[in-house]
Amino acid sequence: MHFSSIINSPFLILIYYFATHIQIHLAKHALQDDKSITQFDQLPLSKPTLDGLKKSHFVTMTDIQKQSIPLALMNKDILGAARTGSGKTLAFLIPILESLYHSKWTQNDGLGALIISPTRELALQIFEVLRKIGREHGFSAGLIIGGKDVHVESERLTKLNILICTPGRLLQHMDQTAGFDLNNIQCLVLDEADRILDMGFKKTLDAILDNIPPTRQTLLFSATQAKSVSDLARLSLTKPEYVSAHEEDVSSTPSNLDQHYVTVGLEHKLDTLWGFIKTHTKSKILVFISSSKQVRFVYETFRTLQPGIPLLHLHGKQKQTARIDITKKFSAARESCLFATDIVARGIDFPAVDWVIQLDCPEDAATYIHRVGRSARCGKAGKALLFLTPSEEPGMTASLEAKKVPIAKINIKESKKKSIKDQLQALCFQNPEIKYLGQKAFISYFRSIYIQKDKDIFKIDDLPSEKFAESLGLPGAPKIKILGGNKGKEAKNASRKLMQLSRANVDGEDPEDGKKDVVRTKYDRMFERKNQNVLSEHYMNMTGNGDGQKTTTGGEESEDEFMMVKRQDHALEEEKLPEVFDIATSKRAAKKALSKKASATGISTKLIFDDEGMPHSLYEFEDEEDFKKRGDAESQKQAFVEKEAEIMEQVDTLDKQVAKEKKTEKKLKRKEAMKAYDESSDENSGDDAGVELAPYDDANNQEFSDEDSDSESEKEAPKRKWFQTDDEEDRKKSKRSQVLEIEEPETLDDLEALSAQLLARR
Template sequence: MRRPKPHRSTSFRKERRLYEAEEIELLDSWIEALKPDSGTNPLAFPAPPPNAAVGRLADGRFSPYAGSKLFSQLPISKKTKDGLSPKYKEMSEIQRASLPHSLCGRDILGAAKTGSGKTLAFIIPVIEKLYRARWSAEDGVGSIIISPTKELAGQIFEELKRVGKYHSLSAGLLVGGRKDVDAEKERVNALNILVCTPGRLLQHMDETPNFDCSQLQVLVLDEADRILDQGFRDQVDAIVSQLPKIRQTMLFSATQTKSVKDLARVSLKNPEYISVHAESITATPERLKQLVMYVPLDQKLNVLWSFIKGHLNSKILVFLSSCKQVRFVNEVFKKLRPGIPLKCLHGRMKQNIRMAVYSEFCESTSVLFSTDVASRGLDFPAVDWVVQVDCPEDIPAYIHRVGRTARFTSEGKSLLFLSPSEEKMLTKLQAAEPKIPVRLQKLREGKLEQISGQVSSLLVKYPEMQQLAKRAFITYLKSVHLQKDKDVFDVNALPIEGFAASLGLVVIPKIRFLSQKRKGHKAVVEVRHTQEDGVENESEVVQRRSTKFELPNEELEDDILLPKESAKGEEGNKVAELATRLLKKKKLKINVHRPAGTRVKYDDEGNVIPPLAAIADADSRDTVLRPEKVKERYEKLREEMKEQDKEDKLLQRQRLREKRKKEKMKLRRPRDEVEEVDSDSGPSELDEAENGASKRSKVYFDNESEDDGKGKKRAVLSTDSISLAEQEALALKLLSSMHS
């Protein structure tokens, strides 16, 4: 009997496994044999001559990848090369400098300009590391890529799918704002590569059962300077504490940090610092034309409208400070109809809407109003202009914003609006190292189109926009007030009245922190504690500076009360009430001058004891209560309550017992007992019906019984209440039953 041939798929899988094993062995030997020296940059070596295999410097150091510009010249698998082609053939500078080190398993600290190809610089090592380790679904999570924003995480995930589409590795995108958390929890343990934001990853670490990262091989932080700053500090520390110490870690950003403290937090070990543009003349893309224009705050909206009207065939990205500003400008310009599609993107939008807006802007010529949520890492193709209506907070923020255009080999332009009070930002840009080649552009007032009147008409026609305008006004001032660089951002130097008028507001919204800061107001509360028996009055003055008072950034009440000044005293003893925002329906009534009590206690020596001194720690200098004293008192009170509870239960039992006795007494009354009636009047039919007198008499048996001689007891019939005829009838029935 002839044996059946093996199935084609089975033989194909065997051949594929053999081929992969041979390829992995070849790649490992290639990487080990041509490992570059630690601390070297392949870009720093001259290209080797045609007959030489490696580049070598005078001190003996060498780089086998000096002069390598194609991905095919690197020790990467055929599946990865197939995923890279035909879109990616030639490497960028950051890829040429970092890939030889990252493929060897070394930690990387990479810094390069925006749009220089940093995403592929860490995607390729991640895929290759897991491929050479023969990683599968049973091995769990092998690599985690953390991004600061949802849009950037989605972009990385799409690039990962494109490059790794021929591999058998599984990957997942974990970002906040999505409702399918339960579905993620079911599958996250089987994923090999996680592309995520810090908050969502930490949520799965805390909530997902059996979520295990103990076998993690590679950790990547994209836009690492943003992830390591104050905003994500606690989340990153919590994530890193649950990851294994032995792993490969890669950090990439356009403005990379070299702080030892930050690097120690993510457990970097002897990282290779790759800064391909460290010797570059400029910190921004070379093909980027950068303009700066002085624009008064009350004219920014007019200048922006005029700029858009003059560039209707360009793709424009506009940056504003707050979400409310983005919403307001987008709604106003949509109703004014400039002649080009308008879109907005900010952090308060739902995830699916944000991704839809991002995709639409990538595919069309339009204007996108956005906050800094779109300033980092996002690859918007063919952006012609980046317009910064509001000044960036610092130089790195400026670099990230303008990096959305002139990416790779394309060209682009940027325009920055600066108020007269922000002119020092231009000085900082010109003095930056590496240099930022900005050029000052004059405002052409002749081509300026005024739209302030139209904006005011829109606010009258659409009342809901008036509320949005107020919030845009408040949030912008708040953003300026909270900036750290006070040399550039001075809220007192802004033309508040003109800015409100430019937004169409007839009345300037009152904002408390601004009014207090401008007047130099300090809220003072004087609390007097009066005591008897000759004890002197004690006064405690609590001062609260207005500069430390913070309001919510987004949801601010429009009716904000200003602090009231007291008219008491003319010699500097003015006491002002606290600037308290009162609700409309509920008023806060607190008498701050109320007495604190008159009870006075004395110790054994006759000295006055404060009320809390009895349970305070006598050895400490502060007024912290002694926990053991408090606990002892609570135990004493608890025992007293138990004793009182026992007494209450005993009293309740007695009451129930008396109640049951009364009910039994009622049941023991004879059933034939009737109420006494007047002897003169006979019982009426109604009385007989109520008392049961008209009913037929019943036959009752006595409790006593007689023995019938056979050991049985027989009940004796009581005949007191039976007539003679009835007695005879009953006797006959008894006799007949005995004979039968």
């Protein structure tokens, strides 16, 4: 058999294919056991991937990369745990590129890899790293996060091979974008899985996992392995390989990170932070604060006070463009201070951060580990400082010790302390916006303490609210509704009137206003009297309740009863009280409730009197016998309809007549107006008739007032010459103003006479 025919044989091609894959598989197994491999070029990676790593200056592998990449290249599911800054991003990006490359994935094959990140900043960072190391590949990658145009993202989704996203936006596109298909997913990555679950995306993740084929490869990475992560791994991973790069380390944080904490009162936190920033103006500082409103207040006040270092702030309420811009600015800066919330506590790589300051206590030890992980990355040195109040110190230090976090206590030098309380008070007094931000910061801090789960650390009752408000520059502590606990919800859902009645006559409390021991006006004292039935003797005699009342005998009225007012007795009777008055209530409240009940039952009715003086109800029903006397119901109905139709026709005719008269009147008014306008236009005909021009001085280039010029004739009058007297000028003016009326000349004598007359006028 010819050699070419042997090569072209399908059987031998199949054998060659299996031999090649077996060789690669054995090489990967050898890599798993080989501890001497430390560089990327020692791995069986494709040339485009190696070129991208080399051009991005990635040469040596970290511990998590050594353990996870060989397993991922063998298409195994991985549950990886490594502390922050250990290189987890490359640990899952390289296997994704290799998987799609060896599968001959093209743009026509659709979406092949999906990477889910908890925050927008981390997703953007992963996308930037993918662009660097995947520059030699032909795959299309995309980023979909909140804050961007959904429609623009929808148009590009169907053309992507690798998608990096946040959970909420991904689920939105799965529901709204037509043609968005996840059935061909080859690899799924969950970065910072514990944070995704902590942010409340558990149901979102469940919905996403239900729409992804189970034959995929899943890579799950996190800095800390919590119980929720284990539950997620059990649901989404198939026989996973557990990888932990620092499981046997003594510390959960990098060894080149110096960690300290300081005990400071809540009212002295801002003073201490200000003093720290003033003494570290040549450093790159990252300050973590619990809420976005606190971040804004600290940033605005410190920026006004000017500590001598560039200030930035970052929180989740900012627009996406601003968040990206601030992240880039802080990454490129050498000396800067960034006030931020926990949105940058996970996975974000800020180069050369010198100090990580935690102004507010983290919610748990895992959050502390993620926060301090922004410093001492990739083998560089870093420092961390934690602010704890006296009530938080015992519980937080014990929690950190349990997580193997080496932290030492330090004291602040008295010479370094500087109070800025007076400056903050001045700012709040001068700028209402600063005062408003301070009030919101105060409330948000107490709310953040209240919602914490670990009550051994966060004790809201031990916080000095008044002193804390004073340290923010506020005149007093704002009211906080959350301090009432569940009582506030119960009070909100309960009937206010019933609560007022239930509190009546309890400890001297008035049922109308719910207050006690307050100053009463004379009107309050008047209505609080218990002898409300004390009336004048004359009125009591009229109503028949006085001592002078004359009784009737034998059913006959006495003479004085002719003018007596008959009134119904509304005396308070216990059997008439509603069930709500089983509790102790005041007489006034009971009477009020009883009168409402009486009015609801319809005791009072409105009467009208006929010509004979007989009373009748306002609305009376006709007797059935009288109704039948007038005929059957159908004929009466027909008669009523015909009568009403006649009335409506008459009214309609009258309305049409009135409308016609109004139209005619309007037409006459329009004609009169047009006639008056025509007459006025005839009278004022001419070039400049009816137009008044303001006088203008050419020499001075300014307008005169009305007092300087009375009429246009005065403006146009020629100036008097030096040899003319007033009499001559007036005479000429009068001559010019005269009009000469003559008859048409018929003879030569008439023409001569007219000429002489005209010459005389000159």
